[in-house]
Amino acid sequence: MKNKALLMISLAGLLVWGCGGEREQVQAAKTTEVDAIEWKLVTSWPKNFPGLGMAPERFAKLVDEMSNGRLKIKVYGAGELMPAFEVFDAVSQGSVQMGHSAAYYWKGKTPAAQFFTSIPFGLNAQEMNGWLHYGGGMQLWEEVYEPFGILPLAGGNTGVQMGGWFNKEINSMEDLKGLKMRLPGLGGEVLKRVGGVPVTLPGRELYTALQTGAIDATEWVGPFNDLAFGLHKAAKFYYYPGWHEPGTTLEFMINKDAFSTLSPDLQSIVKIAARAINQDMLDEYTTRHVTALESLINDHHVIIKQFPDAVMKELAKVSEVVIREQSKQDKTMKKVYDAYMEYQVGVRKYHLISEDAYSRLRQ
């Protein structure tokens, strides 16, 4: 199905400033009829889901605008073309050209992927972006996805997540034993190590799982998304901070063969649109979490609780051990682990006298 779009390569009325500042009309109108390229993008989020699901929609809009309609990307929510967790295979096999998801969902394919979303007690949003774009992170990510024929791009960030919704108080490490909690990625592995039972479920199944008691607790994102899912109606306590995901990065995935067929300007447009959306999502979350939190507290009387310091300290220790151990089991994961940790040690030294020192002034 081709879309015979009438593309206005609209040089009509373009004006150029010459060296002397004079205006000069340089080109008459030119209209060329070309076929628009049509791509499919599948996501792991419900269609138009706030934040996560809007990022690919906005990405498609930017690409459409910048390419003057030459590249049309149609976005599908989870369950429309395929289930949430089949996105990776679909992009890899080329049955769709793009996906929007989170890399840690693919730990079964390649455990190193987990470092490109977020790891317990790891980098925050600003640091993840620094690592990915100037610290060698993106090159590693490309290497990790290379065997699957997928080109990854950072596709948004939620900031530090909330600790999650609990139907049980967490006062000590004892309370984590036997806790059935939806917690993907390495956070789940840490929970397992301290005696809990981690579960992976797509977002739209969380409410029911929590309400029916199939799980005792769940993390999702933060106030903005959690409110949209109504999780406050199914749990007693809302815990902070999200130690398990301190700067969750989302991902765009592009089938490499599809990408290679694009002209260089369209390739650049796709990459830069993703870069802009990567920041746009964090800007939106930073703002919308605020009013959502106010609503959760004032309208829904949610009880906000802080994890005890002793529990955080213990989980930080266990996390370090679990992540180191798991990384040893896979050569690629070990390589990414080493690079990530080196970056983390350095950036924390600097942030201790900059971002963190300023943050301390406000507490």
Next chain:
Amino acid sequence: MKNKALLMISLAGLLVWGCGGEREQVQAAKTTEVDAIEWKLVTSWPKNFPGLGMAPERFAKLVDEMSNGRLKIKVYGAGELMPAFEVFDAVSQGSVQMGHSAAYYWKGKTPAAQFFTSIPFGLNAQEMNGWLHYGGGMQLWEEVYEPFGILPLAGGNTGVQMGGWFNKEINSMEDLKGLKMRLPGLGGEVLKRVGGVPVTLPGRELYTALQTGAIDATEWVGPFNDLAFGLHKAAKFYYYPGWHEPGTTLEFMINKDAFSTLSPDLQSIVKIAARAINQDMLDEYTTRHVTALESLINDHHVIIKQFPDAVMKELAKVSEVVIREQSKQDKTMKKVYDAYMEYQVGVRKYHLISEDAYSRLRQ
């Protein structure tokens, strides 16, 4: 002077995936000779200066790539076409199409501009981006620059800056009295209120001013840029944190008449390239500050000092008063002040249980 560029509207070899997944060649090669639009962009930074000066260079490259060479932007360093602080007037008058600078330099034109760079004890980088892009900040910025015929876009962020280079120890408020310090924007006003002497100087004059004793202290950016200017050779102490600029936003300025002559796709390309560069600068600083700080400490034996808590608390109080007072004197500034403060109160409540709570775990 026109540039007769041969633009390949290169649809040659473009492949489209149809619904059934089959490939189909849709268009033969098409080459059209059109005139490239040539723009000038002037900056307040030395040519190719790390971080600040590279942002407009990279912006121009992205626009060139995405537009397939249809819009060529030539970047000029401070002093090449005009001095650092004449950028605003040049863009306003249309003698150049674009500028890259920092809004607080224009407080003499419109004092409200200061809120769009950074204010003492104000929003950090993540919060500034949230405010600008989802909290109504950009609309206000557009309103503030409207009388000057300038369209503003956020053009990078340095993160929390360093407190600056001092040839005098700061142990109490007494030590700020009579202190001659390069400190632009509202930070300078705060220094004046506590008995200091703020000075505004372009970056490239700082080293000499510090070395000759014309000033006792200067802030600039942070390790990456400060090292490049050799400021450690002219001062004894390097203080933190940068209370005066906790999340410095840079700016792209576009002459509105010039912008209106662009086709919609080029307008979108310019805006999205700026958005990508806005994040790119922070990513670079976050990474490069780390190694620069290590070099300052290990190779140059710089003495790092923290401002005393009592001084920070007093400066925070004075800042609040000064910013409120100054804002009352100008109707537009008051409007921006009210909006900024409302956003700040809200976002801090949320960040206290998210970003700041996580940051505390690492201290």
